Amino acid sequence: MSKKMYTRLFRLYPSRFRKEYEGEALQLIRDRLRDETGFMKRTRLFWDLAADALAGLPQAYRNSYAPTEAASLSLQTEGSPSFKVLDEQPLGRASILLGGSLSLATIVAFGFLLSRSMARLPVPGSNGRMSPIEAVVERLNRATTPDTPIIGPEEASGSTSVGASQRQPLPSPAAAASTSKSHAPAILPGSGNVAGGQNHIVSIPTQKPNERSLYLTAQLPAGEASAWRGTLTDAFGRPVRSAEIHLIGGHGELVVRTAADGRFAFSELMSGDYEVVVVLGGREVAQTKAVHLSATSSPSRLTLASGGRLLVSRPGKLP
């Protein structure tokens, strides 16, 4: 009776498995029926057979049932590429899992990078470079400022003073105009010409007034941009490394971190009054009242004094 039941269950198995092992399986059941007598053992046997018939199914379907001759043949031709096996195999669970987790990791990494670069935006110039948006704003800002000095190309190539060496030549039509008529700056229309030292400095209103007002309403800082750099030391003159120096001014807050030798540099800084705050290990350790900062050639020296005071020596003066 249990044999009949098992034969029915056995039909669920792959045909190649049945062909290979049906006789053996029935023999095993016969052996167990012979050896396991008594109500308890028989009940257990039936339960075993029913559970086993279902539990053994997945493995029976995973096996490939390749004949042994084919196996030895494929071993012989192992050196040459063969797609025979792959063709028959469905995509494995491990492959799907690997692919899924790899793509997930890529997405997470991408998102992480994206959020990091976004997080840096509010601290402009902290890494010594301008973000693309800031660069565009900077150029627009310069172009709209009515008294932006423009230097003729031949003078600009020879001059390093005036503090304009950091600026790029303006790609505006006015620049082209000054290029073509640089020998006669006085006759430029609407120009309030100024001669500065040995350089010909000509200021030209480059934009229409309505465009200018548009940029002004955006409340962008329109001052002298300059760099400020220096060294942070403790009271004994030893350099302080990896301290954050915050400049808090009317335009917002700028942050840089000191290098191993205590040096720091703010690359883009508007002249003005700033509070200087030094943060070490997430704690404010020293701060100053407003200090006037502007373009300077000599580096400043910040000293952490007792009582949370910060001494600033030789802050730059306006040239």
Place this chain on the structure above:
Amino acid sequence: MPKRKLDPLPAAAFQIMLALADGDLHGYAIMRQVEEQSGGRLRLGPGTLYGSIQSLLEGNLIQEVGRPADIEVRSERRRYYRLTVTGRKMARSEAERMADVLRVARARRILRGDYV
């Protein structure tokens, strides 16, 4: 491909390999041996037994052998299986892996010292 089916090695397959470690056995003898060495906990039915045997054959961990000469004629229809060298190596590495786990379990005081 067969490697993946046996990695990780299923308990039934490992028990069959252990049963064959002492010598060649046929299916029913393997089943009895496994039942004995697992303290009656694991009774392999035909589906699990021959499914595992087929996997082990495809993985070249066991092989089918001819009937031993000293077996009486009554059981001549049975197939006998033998552990291959690869199979013995794999069974050993699996047992070592389990021994490592056992060592950790003892170090964490889950087991008392009277085991193994």
